Structure formats: C-alpha cells, structure tokens
Amino acid sequence: MFHTTFYLRRLHSLVGLLAIGIFLFEHIITNARALGGAESLNGALAMMELIPHPIFLGLEIFGVALPILFHAIYGIYIALQAKNNPGRYGYVRNWQFALQRWTAWFLVVFLIWHVFYLRIFTKAINGTPISYELLQTLFTSSPITTLLYTIGMFAAIFHFCNGITTFCMTWGIAKGPRIQNVINVLSMCLCAFLCLVTIAFMASYFVM
DSSP: OOOHHHHHHHHHHHHIIIIIHHHHHHHHHHHHGGGGOHHHHHHHHHHHHTSOHHHHHHIIIIIIIHHHHHHHHHHHHHHHHOOOOHHHHOOHHHHHHHHHHHHHHHHHHHHHHHIIIIIIIIIIISOOOOOHHHHHHHHHHOHHHHHHHHHHHHHHHHHHHHHHHHHHHHTTSOOSHHHHHHHHHHHHHHHHHHHHHHHHHHHHHHHO
C-alpha cells in the first residue's frame, strides 16, 4: 500500500535540508563578505551576475522558488496539525518543536516581503542592482528593517538547524534518544555560530 503522507513528509524533510539549506548557506556566506567592506561584498554579487540570465533564472525557479514553495505549503499543512504545549511540558524538545512551527509561520511572511522588496521591486522593477551601498543605506536608515532582517535570519537559521535533528529522526538516521541528543546539541551549536556570524555582518554596516 502506497502511503502518500509517509513519502511526502520525507520529501518535505529532504527539500528543507538540501535546497533550503544550500540557499541559506549561500545567503550567509555572501552576506558575510560585508565584513570585508563594500569591495568584498560587491565583488561577490558581481560574480553571481556573470551567470547567464536564463541559467540563473532557471536556478532561481527550479532550484530555489519551487522547492521553497513546496516546503512552505506542506509545512503549513503540518503546522496546522501540530499541537504545541511547551508551557505545559517544559521540555527542551517541546520548545524546539513549537519554535520550529512558529518560525515557519514567520518565515512565510518574511520571505514574501524580502523577495518582493529586494528581488522584484528594487531589482526587477526599479532596475536598482543589489549592492553594499544599497544594503547599508537600507539598514542604517531604518532600525525596524534591520531588526526584521536580523530576526528573519535568526528564524531561518534555527528552522534549518533544528530541522537537521528532525531530518535525522524522520529518515531513521538517529533512532535512539542518545544519538538524537548528540545531533540536537551539535545542531544548536551550529545555530549559535551562524547567528553570531549574522550579528557580525549586520553590525558591520554600522561601523564601516
């Protein structure tokens, strides 16, 4: 008997780990170039512009947009079925379970706003290229925007890192509580490191 939910949950988990993970790391690595100043970040952005437009557009649609859309839509379905009771049980994993769903809801709204504002409105409609100078002006002129982007990055990082643990559990890689705890601790350490990197490159726009 073909269990649709069984395979959809595994595909959802796999897409989250690979497609979204690669997209997240690309964003963090590229944005971290801001620590080297305008020339460093603009150089990284210029390298991406060297990719032929049809290939770049295909990667955006089939490698990023569609996988994220599937992960978001099916993730909403999963979240609507979830029962969050972190206050009642108080266990760390229960809080992580709840945060995984809360960050999912936040990221749906954040990513729509982020993609529309920078990718569609700023770059496609207005024809303004994304640059260090543009981001510096955006962040330094609006504390609310800076806060929202920082929270958005934190939410994406936690959602991905916590997803590593759930991926290992879903795919049967971590079958016992001991190995699950080890993977969870390592994932949260990665989460903390990536959040510190985010704070560093966001702060660099205000000191350079």
